[in-house]
Amino acid sequence: MIKLENVTKVYKTGVRALNDVSLDIAPGEFVYVIGPTGAGKSTFIKLLYREEVATSGKVFVDGQDVKKIKNWKVPYFRRKIGVVFQNYRLLPKKTVFENIAFALEVTDTPKVEIRKKVRRVLELVGLEDKANAFPHELSGGQQQRVAIARAIVNNPKVLIADEPTGNLDPDTSKEIIELLEKINEVNQTTVLVVTHDRDIVQKYKKRTIRIEDGCIKTDTSLGGYNI
Amino acid sequence: MMILRGIKNFPKHCKTALVSIWRNGVMSFSSIFAVTITLLLIAVVMTIALNVNKITVNIENSLTIYVKVDRAATEEQSKAIEPQLKALKGVKSVKFSSKDQELNKLIASQDKNNKKLFENYRNDNPLGDAYTVEVKNVKNLDSVAKKIEHIQYVNEVTYGGSSTNKLVKILENIRNGGAIFVVALIVVVLFMIANTIKMAITARSTEIAIMRMVGASNWYIRIPFMLEGAFIGLFGAIIPIIALRYGYTFAYEQLTQMMGAGLVAFVSPFPFVYKLSGILLLLGAGVGLIGAFFSVRKFLKL
Numbered sequence: 001m002i003k004l005e006n007v008t009k010v011y012k013t014g015v016r017a018l019n020d021v022s023l024d025i026a027p028g029e030f031v032y033v034i035g036p037t038g039a040g041k042s043t044f045i046k047l048l049y050r051e052e053v054a055t056s057g058k059v060f061v062d063g064q065d066v067k068k069i070k071n072w073k074v075p076y077f078r079r080k081i082g083v084v085f086q087n088y089r090l091l092p093k094k095t096v097f098e099n100i101a102f103a104l105e106v107t108d109t110p111k112v113e114i115r116k117k118v119r120r121v122l123e124l125v126g127l128e129d130k131a132n133a134f135p136h137e138l139s140g141g142q143q144q145r146v147a148i149a150r151a152i153v154n155n156p157k158v159l160i161a162d163e164p165t166g167n168l169d170p171d172t173s174k175e176i177i178e179l180l181e182k183i184n185e186v187n188q189t190t191v192l193v194v195t196h197d198r199d200i201v202q203k204y205k206k207r208t209i210r211i212e213d214g215c216i217k218t219d220t221s222l223g224g225y226n227i
Numbered sequence: 228m229m230i231l232r233g234i235k236n237f238p239k240h241c242k243t244a245l246v247s248i249w250r251n252g253v254m255s256f257s258s259i260f261a262v263t264i265t266l267l268l269i270a271v272v273m274t275i276a277l278n279v280n281k282i283t284v285n286i287e288n289s290l291t292i293y294v295k296v297d298r299a300a301t302e303e304q305s306k307a308i309e310p311q312l313k314a315l316k317g318v319k320s321v322k323f324s325s326k327d328q329e330l331n332k333l334i335a336s337q338d339k340n341n342k343k344l345f346e347n348y349r350n351d352n353p354l355g356d357a358y359t360v361e362v363k364n365v366k367n368l369d370s371v372a373k374k375i376e377h378i379q380y381v382n383e384v385t386y387g388g389s390s391t392n393k394l395v396k397i398l399e400n401i402r403n404g405g406a407i408f409v410v411a412l413i414v415v416v417l418f419m420i421a422n423t424i425k426m427a428i429t430a431r432s433t434e435i436a437i438m439r440m441v442g443a444s445n446w447y448i449r450i451p452f453m454l455e456g457a458f459i460g461l462f463g464a465i466i467p468i469i470a471l472r473y474g475y476t477f478a479y480e481q482l483t484q485m486m487g488a489g490l491v492a493f494v495s496p497f498p499f500v501y502k503l504s505g506i507l508l509l510l511g512a513g514v515g516l517i518g519a520f521f522s523v524r525k526f527l528k529l
Contacts, residue, residue, distance in 0.1 A: 049440075072445060079442035089437055106443035108236075150441065 001027040001158060003188045007040060007057035009043050009214075017043035018070045019214040020057070025192070027157070030184045031082040032201050033194045034225065035211040041194050044211065048192075049081045050074055062157050079107060082151030082159040082189075086166035088143045090150075090227060096122070097131040100150045107154065121149045124186070136161060138142050141172035145179065152183055159183060165197050177204050201225040236447070244454035255459060258416075258423040262463025262514070265412040266507050270471045272405035273503060278493050279398040286490060287323045292372050292386045294358040298326075300380035305356045311359055311378050317367040322359040329354045347478045355382060413514060420456050420518030427455060428526050435526065449523045456519025460511030475500055 002025040009018040017040045025031055033041050046052040046057050047168055050066050059066040062080055065218055069077050090099050104114045122128050125145040144164060151159055160182060165173035177193070177200050186193045195201065201208060206224030209216060250257045294312070296305045324332075334345045348354075362371050372384050427522045428435065432446050438448050476496045483493060 075439070075442045075444045075447075077442075078440065083440050089433065089440070091434060091437065102437070103441035105440060106438055106447055208487070 001025055001029070001057075001062060002192075003060040004047075005058040005060075007047065007054045007059055009040075009052065010046065010055045010140075011151075017214055018047075021211075021214070021216055022057075023209065023216060023219065025190060028184070028188045029189055030181065030191045030206045031193070032206055032223075033211060034196070034201060034208060035217070039211045040214040042162065043213050045162060045192065045194060048160060049078060049083055049156070079154050080157050082148075082154065082156040083165050084144070084147050084159070084161040086152045086163040088135070088140075088147045090143060090146055092135055095132050095134055096127065096146050099135070099146055100153050103150050103153050109192070112171060117153055118149075121153045124152075124183070125149045139172075140168050141175060144168065144172075144176055148176070148179060148183070150188065152187065156185065156189065158192065161193045161195075162193070163196065164192055165184045165195065165200060170199060173200055174203070198225045236450075240451045240454055243451040244458055247431070247451070247455050248458060251423065251427050251430065254423045254426045258419045259383065259463045261416050262460055262511055263466050265409070265416045266464050266467040266511055267470060268412060268469050269409050269510065270503060270507060272402075272409050273506075274471070274475060274494075276402040277499070279402055281492065281494050283398065290362075290368060290386065292360040292362065292368065292384060293376060294360060294381055295383040295385075296356040296358070297380045297382040298353075298355040300355070304380050308358065308378055308380060312358060312375065315371060315374055317363050317371055319361040319363045321361075324357045324359065326352050326354045326356050329357055344352055353509045353519045413510075415474075416514055417518045420515050421522040423459065424452050424456055424519040424522040428452060428523065432526075442516055445527050448527065449520070452523045453516050453519045456510045456515035456517075458515070460513070460515030461508060464507045464511035467507055471503060471507070472500050 002023075003176050004021050007018055007021045008016070010016050020039075021044070022183075033044065043052060047054055047066070048061055050069060053067055061077075064077070066077075073091050094102065100118045100121060101114050104117060109117070118131075122131060125148055127142060127145055127149070130138060130142065130146075138146070138149075138206065144167075148161075148164075159180070164180070165176050168176065177184065180191050180193060181204065183189050201223065202225050207219075207221045208223050208225075210218045294308075306323075306347050309321055309323060312318060330345070330348060333354070334342055338347055360371070361374065362368055368386055372386050375381060408490060435448055479493055479496050486492075
C-alpha cells in the first residue's frame with residue numbers, strides 16, 4: 001500500500017529531514033511511527049499525502065507514484081487518504097453531522113448518500129447521539145472521534161493519524177487507539193499512527209517504525225516502545 | 228460533468244461569497260467604495276471622450292473654405308473661378324453665392340434695427356460674390372486654401388481650420404490624460420480587491436486547509452472567492468450606473484438647451500446610458516474576478 005524507495009527530503013532551508021529511507025507497508029497493516037521531535041516523522045507523512053514532494057527517491061501510495069501526480073489531480077488523490085491531527089481541525093461553526101458531511105459535500109456526493117454514510121460512520125465511532133452538537137460542546141476525545149469519522153467517511157485506503165492522542169488523557173487515548181484498531185479490522189484500512197505515547201505503543205503492540213535523524217532506526221513487528 | 232457540478236453548486240458558492248463579504252465588513256466596504264470611485268471616474272471620462280469624439284467628427288465634417296471674390300471682378304471673371312476651384316485636387320464640392328445672395332444672408336443674420344440699416348445697401352452692394360468649398364479630407368484644408376489664394380480675382384480665403392484643429396487637439400489630450408488616469412485607478416482597485424480577498428482567505432484558512440485535506444478540488448475552493456471578488460465589483464458599479472442614468476440625461480438636456488441644435492450636438496442619452504452601464508458592470512465584475520483569482524492562486528500552490 002505504501003512504499004518508499006531511497007527517499008531523501010531536503011527542505012529549501014537546507015534541513016535534511018529524511019535521508020535515504022526505504023520501507024514497505026502492506027494493505028491492511030496497522031503501523032506506529034515513533035521517534036523524537038524533529039526526527040522526520042511529520043515529513044514522512046507529509047510525503048504520503050503529498051503536502052511535500054521527495055527531493056530524491058520514490059514514494060508510492062496505492063501503487064501510484066506520488067511525485068508523478070499532476071498538481072490539479074492532487075485533490076482526487078487525497079480522497080484515498082484520511083488524515084487526523086492532534087488538534088482535531090473541526091469547523092467550529094458546523095455541527096458534528098455537518099463537519100463529517102463536509103468531506104462528502106466537497107466531493108459532490110448526493111445528499112441522500114451523504115446522510116446514509118454519515119450516520120453509518122457516526123455509529124462506528126460511537127457518536128450517534130451527538131450528530132447535532134457543536135464541536136465546543138464535546139470533550140477532546142469526542143472531538144477526535146468526529147475528526148476520525150470525517151477522515152474515514154470517504155472510505156479511504158489509508159488512514160494517517162498524526163499524534164491523535166497528543167491532547168488526550170490516558171483513558172481517552174486508549175479508546176481512540178481501540179477505535180483506530182476497529183477501523184483497521186472492520187474496513188481493512190491501512191492505519192498509520194504517528195505518536196509519542198509510550199503506554200499506547202507498549203499496550204497495543206503493532207509493527208513499530210522508529211525514525212531518528214531522518215533514518216529508520218528500527219522496524220519491528222514485535223512492537224513495544226523500547227526496541 | 229465538471230460544468231454540471233459547477234451549476235449545481237453555484238447557489239451554494241454564491242451564498243458562501245455573500246456571507247464572506249458580510250463578515251469582512253470594513254474591508255469589503257472599502258473595496259466596494261474604491262470600485263465605485265473608479266467606475267464613476269471611468270464613466271465621466273468615457274462620457275466626455277465619446278462626446279468630444281462626436282463633436283470633433285461633426286466639426287470636421289462641416290469644415291469648409293469660404294472664398295470671397297474681388298468686387299472689381301466682372302460677372303464673367305467671377306464665374307470663371309468656379310471651374311478652377313473644381314479642378315483643384317481634394318475638392319469635394321463648390322457652391323456659388325452671388326453678391327445679392329450674400330447680402331440677403333448678412334441681413335438675415337442681423338436683428339431688427341440693423342436689418343433696416345443694411346437694407347440701405349441694396350442699391351449699392353458693397354459685397355462681392357463668394358464660393359463655399361468643401362474638401363474631401365479635412366487634413367488638406369490648409370493646402371487647398373493656399374492654392375485658392377493664388378487664383379485670379381480671389382480676394383480673401385477664410386477657413387476655421389487651424390483654430391478648430393487646436394481645440395480638437397486639446398480635447399484629445401484631455402481624453403488621453405483621462406485614459407491613463409483611469410488605467411492607473413483600475414490597477415489600484417485590482418490590488419484593493421486582491422487584498423480584500425486575501426483577508427477573506429486568511430479568515431477562512433482553517434476551512435481551506437480542511438477542504439484541501441478532504442480532497443476538495445482547487446476550483447471548488449477557488450470559485451467562492453472569485454465570486455466574492457465579482458460581487459464586490461458588481462456592488463461597486465451600482466452607484467456609478469445610477470449616477471450615469473440620471474446625471475447624463477440631466478446634463479444632456481441642460482447642455483442641449485444651452486447650445487441649441489448646431490454643430491455641437493451631444494450623444495443622445497439612450498441607448499448610450501445602457502451601453503455604458505453594461506461596460507461598467509463588466510468592468511467591475513471583471514476586475515473583481517481577476518483580482519480574486521490572483522490572490523487565491525498563491526494560497527492554492529501545492
